[in-house]
Amino acid sequence: MIKIIKKSRKNRFFIYKTEIKKKLIKAIIGNCNYSNMTRWNSLIEMYYFSSISSKTSLIFKCILRGSKRGINKFYRYSRHTFLKLVRFGVISGLKKASW
16 A cells, blocks of 8 residues: 555656646647747647646545545545544544534
8 A cells, every 4th residue: 555655646746746847838839929830849748748747647545545435635535534533633623423
């Protein structure tokens, strides 16, 4: 599980590192004031970005367990881990409701 979490962190770092460069290249491609050659070279450079660098390839995983299912995106914990942390009072301001 630790290997999967490290790989996910590495992918997120790579995405955030290349995000600004991709936005600049997209702006150049869409701007008609640049010459066609510049826009074409930008399009070719955009083509060579790997598929790992796209935000849609991100998979939200639990920080502690690494599971993919039942993730609370605000806290980034799975529902099982989140419930345990709330029960023990680790997350301040939350308490398990007793019906």
